[in-house]
Amino acid sequence: MTETLTKAQARRIALAAQGFHDRRPAPFAATMRHLQRVIDRVGVVQIDSVNVLSRSHYLPFFSRLGPYHTALLDRARDVAPRRVVEYWAHEASLIPSSTWPHLTFRMRRAEAESWGGMQSVARHHPDLVATVEQEVRLRGPLTARQVEAQLAHDVPQVKEHWGWNWSLVKNALEHLFWAGRITSAGRNSQFERRYAAVESTFPISARAAAAPDARPAEHESFIELVRIAARAHGIGSELCLRDYFRLKTSQARPAIEALVTAGELRPVQVRGWNRPAYLHADAARPRKSDAQALLSPFDSLVWQRERAHDLFDFHYRIEIYTPAHLRVHGYYVLPFLYQGELVARVDLKADRQSSVLRAQRISWEPQVPSGAAEALAANLRSMADWLQLTDVFIDVR
Numbered sequence: 001m002t003e004t005l006t007k008a009q010a011r012r013i014a015l016a017a018q019g020f021h022d023r024r025p026a027p028f029a030a031t032m033r034h035l036q037r038v039i040d041r042v043g044v045v046q047i048d049s050v051n052v053l054s055r056s057h058y059l060p061f062f063s064r065l066g067p068y069h070t071a072l073l074d075r076a077r078d079v080a081p082r083r084v085v086e087y088w089a090h091e092a093s094l095i096p097s098s099t100w101p102h103l104t105f106r107m108r109r110a111e112a113e114s115w116g117g118m119q120s121v122a123r124h125h126p127d128l129v130a131t132v133e134q135e136v137r138l139r140g141p142l143t144a145r146q147v148e149a150q151l152a153h154d155v156p157q158v159k160e161h162w163g164w165n166w167s168l169v170k171n172a173l174e175h176l177f178w179a180g181r182i183t184s185a186g187r188n189s190q191f192e193r194r195y196a197a198v199e200s201t202f203p204i205s206a207r208a209a210a211a212p213d214a215r216p217a218e219h220e221s222f223i224e225l226v227r228i229a230a231r232a233h234g235i236g237s238e239l240c241l242r243d244y245f246r247l248k249t250s251q252a253r254p255a256i257e258a259l260v261t262a263g264e265l266r267p268v269q270v271r272g273w274n275r276p277a278y279l280h281a282d283a284a285r286p287r288k289s290d291a292q293a294l295l296s297p298f299d300s301l302v303w304q305r306e307r308a309h310d311l312f313d314f315h316y317r318i319e320i321y322t323p324a325h326l327r328v329h330g331y332y333v334l335p336f337l338y339q340g341e342l343v344a345r346v347d348l349k350a351d352r353q354s355s356v357l358r359a360q361r362i363s364w365e366p367q368v369p370s371g372a373a374e375a376l377a378a379n380l381r382s383m384a385d386w387l388q389l390t391d392v393f394i395d396v397r
Helices: 007-017 032-042 056-065 071-078 100-108 116-124 126-139 144-154 158-162 166-178 204-210 218-233 238-243 249-261 305-312 372-386
Strands: 003-005 085-088 092-095 183-187 193-196 265-270 277-280 292-294 333-338 341-351 356-364 391-394
Touching: 003 007, 003 277, 007 218, 007 265, 007 277, 007 305, 032 056, 032 071, 056 071, 056 292, 071 183, 085 100, 085 183, 100 204, 100 218, 116 126, 116 166, 126 144, 126 166, 144 166, 144 193, 166 193, 218 238, 218 249, 218 277, 238 249, 238 305, 249 265, 249 277, 292 372, 305 341, 333 372, 341 372, 356 372, 372 391
Parallel strands: 003 265, 356 391
Antiparallel strands: 085 092, 183 193, 265 277, 292 333, 333 341, 341 356
């Protein structure tokens, strides 16, 4: 018979799988081993350029470890042997280099499934794309602006031949990045990608698997990507498992069936869910949860909105691109996790000029456990310390 779980059980399984039940180090005492533990837990860390509070890829580590030195994550991304590399996994994301070859199916579809500008430059300016690739391989790591400057110096005649400009060069680089012909060696202080050759960027242990002729078959990759997603979820629906790496139903469903057959996934029912669920065979099943954390809008615990609603009864939408007068909860809103439940939304801003962390709006859920307000204040103070801000201001309007 199919096992039936309560929603509270499913929440605790999900939180443990995402690393919220792991023991935290003392403030600023986290080591690379702690960061690696988070990477191993979540498998994918989404990147976003908005910096009103902090770059989003730093936040999942803070949510799970507390205050830590962000230079550790920069080093894991930028310095050999790199523990994470960048690619279009969920969205733009940091992933272990071992995962990168399993996204070859997406690389092969670069001319058909990438954005319009990338497709256009690949189809109409293949000679420019080839020249840009050669420049990166010869002189990388380089930002887009540096590639443009190098081209103007090394092959100035292309200006008459192609009529190229920064946008064309940028689109050529993004096409090559999407197609897996080059990669990112990290970001500079302006958050620009530093493009480089794959073979010069990946750890030695991962280079063989990243070679074009050694990459796995597509069906094997779909199984591995769903396996990573299932381990990171603990429990999830088909939608949860395929959305983690933005897989199509036709790609994810056979992989789920294969993992069920192998015994890695078990079909279960969750009371209150209107869809079948799958429990990872090795998922921890805690009896309680004391987890508390401020979560990035792009945290893998909440980025799938249907899952956030199914698990936590939490209707969550990002309002960054909503006109200010139409926003309900604010611009950069972080869910607040307390005792295993999402109990509030906090619109946060790091006012670096005044050295203040500003909670511009706090929206509490209807049922709030006792002690939540005090816990939120402590988490805001901890975040301010992490961001090296002196004060916390909470707008009580």
